[in-house]
Amino acid sequence: MKKIMVVGCGAYMDSGYGCPGEWRCLKAAALGEGNFEEASSVVGLIKCECPGKTLVPNTGMAIKLSEIKPDAIYLSSCLVDSKPDCPYAGSEELAKMIEGKTGIKVIMGTHDYH
Numbered sequence: 074m075k076k077i078m079v080v081g082c083g084a085y086m087d088s089g090y091g092c093p094g095e096w097r098c099l100k101a102a103a104l105g106e107g108n109f110e111e112a113s114s115v116v117g118l119i120k121c122e123c124p125g126k127t128l129v130p131n132t133g134m135a136i137k138l139s140e141i142k143p144d145a146i147y148l149s150s151c152l153v154d155s156k157p158d159c160p161y162a163g164s165e166e167l168a169k170m171i172e173g174k175t176g177i178k179v180i181m182g183t184h185d186y187h
């Protein structure tokens with residue numbers, strides 16, 4: 074089973090009723106639905122916090138402290154698809170920064186549940 078980490082947008086998680094930390098990302102990973110090719114084990118759920126400066130180091134620290142290198146890192150659908158987009162970096166830039174730091178592939182979005 075693949076090991077994956079999920080990064081959620083904290084601004085959305087704190088105020089959105091359908092937040093990415095609630096169940097959708099976890100369900101999609103567990104069932105291998107949405108952008109997951111197979112049922113996957115979530116080994117980390119990282120919450121970005123505005124303005125996003127701690128996201129990359131926190132992701133690196135989560136990998137280091139857990140001693141688990143995930144096969145992929147998923148940006149939550151709410152982070153990737155929300156409109157307006159992240160006003161600080163934008164999901165594409167966040168993905169590039171995480172890939173640059175970790176060397177792990179970042180996948181844009183987790184699920185398509187509504």
Ligand code: SF4
Binds near residue numbers: 163
């Ligand atoms: S910096 Fe962007 S992605 Fe991170 S919590 Fe704020 S709005 Fe969300």
